[in-house]
Amino acid sequence: MRLYNTLTRREEEFVPQEAGVVRMYACGPTVHDRFTIANARAFLTFDVLRRYLEFKGYKVLYTQNITDIEDRIIKKGEALGSSAQEVAERYTQAFFEDRELLGILPPTYQPRATEMVPKIIEFIQGLLERGFAYVVDGDVYFRVRRFKDYGKLSGKNLEELAAGASGRVEPDPRKEDPLDFALWKVAKPGEPAWDSPWGKGRPGWHIECSVMAQATLGTTLDIHGGGQDLIFPHHENELAQSEALTGRPLARFWVHNGLVMAGGQEMHKSLGNFEYARDVVARHGREAVRLFFLLRHYRKPMDFSHKALAEAQAAVERVYNFLEEIEAQGALAPTRAEPRSPAEQEFSAYLATVRAEFEREMDADLNTAGALGVLFELVRRTNTFMQETAPHDRSLLRRAGELIRELGRPLGLFQEEPKVRAKVTLSGRARIIAGAEEEIIAGNVEELINLLVEVRGELRAKGEFALADRIRARLNELGIELRDKEGGTRWRLRLKGKEQ
Ligand SMILES: [Zn+2]
Structure with missing residues (x-):
């Protein structure tokens, strides 16, 4: 199989390090909200890559992280009057639900950042010992200029970056260089915090991926994936941290999916031009969403429509x-x-x-x-x-x-039995409305339709065609289409937006 490698900027023959086994890592969600249909494209791309590698007979060890400590989670907690931990727990569960709605298989490993704090501290200590990091008042920064290969993934040049950084933000006098980024952040009062050799604080975002990849899959990954929006700075920083510590490549293939556009701009929560993935699935169905994305090459940008x-x-x-x-x-x-x-x-x-x-x-x-x-x-x-x-x-x-x-x-397409498919649509919709009660009702709806179809059949057999036709017409108005075939009547849901 040939895969485009962002690191080398060309397609290369993909061969894993260990015969028959693929070690793959892809960046997961920050659990401060439901994910959008733009985020869904990344999750789906690596779901299909994983499924296809398995189809080819590889054993795939796949890690995806959950960022359950981050500024946006803390802010959301403040807005809702609940703790950051409660917010993270709620949206971690929501992530699992929405992932299932999209038919995305769970990864082999799904570590959460907060479970990895001791390993993160150990990793940062290693960087400090090697001179790649320094401590200022409880914060720890990565010394970017000390890592000679910085910029090799994104193709960015240090001097351009430095010029850009100085024009954009007031230089932080505590940092040795404006390019240096945080590995560990000192805790502000009231924020979640962990003890560390540098005082109470919490990990930065980039470091968690480096640590989780290493902890679950070893030093060098076969594939590191994510959206193109993560190449810089996130993946560049992950690469720098890991390679500075181990002296070995973090990943052999860097695979990035294209972005989802809406109204001529990148779909993004901060721009307000987004839709939640679950709402799109509720409206069009799981397989339509998958097909919509898969009809376009994963590296190209695509318009949401x-x-x-x-x-x-x-x-x-x-x-x-x-x-x-x-x-x-x-x-x-x-x-x-x-x-x-x-x-x-x-x-x-x-x-x-x-x-x-x-x-x-x-x-x-x-x-x-x-x-x-x-x-x-x-x-x-x-x-x-x-x-x-x-x-x-x-x-x-x-x-x-x-x-x-x-x-x-x-x-992840065309696996349902026609009858089961109708049921999935019904209960899928019900689950979106609320809880268990609606799910039971949705299950019963199918039985009720079967009952009406049966009654109509008996009426026809007795020659009561007017009443039988009325049942058929009413069901049709409700979006349930009956088709009389040899050996009985079949029914199916007519999906919204489809011509009769
Ligand atoms: Zn990451």
Whole structure:
């Protein structure tokens, strides 16, 4: 597989240090609020990279941190009249919930900064001993100019940075150099604080990632990931701290996803042009959100758009309708004795190439858009085969369905059973409204619809068509679509924004 490496500024063949095992780290959330759809893109990118590496047979050891001590958490606590700890706990749980709504798999390790304080102190002491850090009144700073490679990840030059820093902020007379950044911050009264050799204080943001990566995955990572907005200063500082301490590379591949734009600007909480990820999932569905992102290469910037999400939603729906159709047909398949027709042979030969085509796209720097193109082509060709070749060998349809399921897995798409999918949508929505009660109601709604469909069937059997049609029309108004098929009536939820 080839991956673009921010450090070398080119695509390189990815081979992990240890055969068969990938050590990957990606920066996690600061838990002061729910995460936005822009944050979701980063979490999703590394979820798909991880899933795909597993699909290829690697064992993936994946660490993502939780920043549960930071200025914004403390501020939020002050605003809400609760402790920083309560805020962090609440939004850590919210992070887990929203992650699940997006179908993102939990990492192998999920350390929290506050659990790592002793290791952070030890790491800073190591930097002090090596002359890469200094203490001023309880604060500890990293001595940037002492680390000769500073700027190698972001491509920034020290003199430009120094000129920029002096123009932007009043120089702090306590720092040796305006470029130096905090490893440890002395506690202000009332703030959460831990004992350290330099007095009561708390860790800086950059240091926690260096420590957690080392503590869970060892000195050198195969992949370090995050959004492009983290390259400078966060990742540059992580790299400097770790490499200054160990003398070894922090990561072999630095992989960064592009940003999400809204109204011509980067989507950001501070600009107010954001939407929460959970609200977008509630409106368009989990798989539509995943498809929306995966239709664009992960390194390119992308515009957030409800219109594009609605299109993704319709595309997901079309694939499920296709799966429903061919799985129903495939299940009927009789064993055929006669030899395959030329059209069947051709289709069978095509099916045998699909997986390799899919992998070829994914291996090209995780080209998910190209891989989805392979899947959509599979749907198109199977439909054509189904319509133009009759009677046909139904085992070929079954194979096409299996391929969609199999190749959808690394993308986190097309894994639901059609019936279960309706239930997920219902209870997913209910969970967003409130708590357990609504979830029970949502579970019952499905049974109630089944009951109405059954009653309508009995009315039709008795010739009471007027009443049966009224039930169908009312359900349709409520967004529940009935389809009479051989062997019974099926129903499904008509998703918002989709034409009837
Ligand atoms: Zn980080």
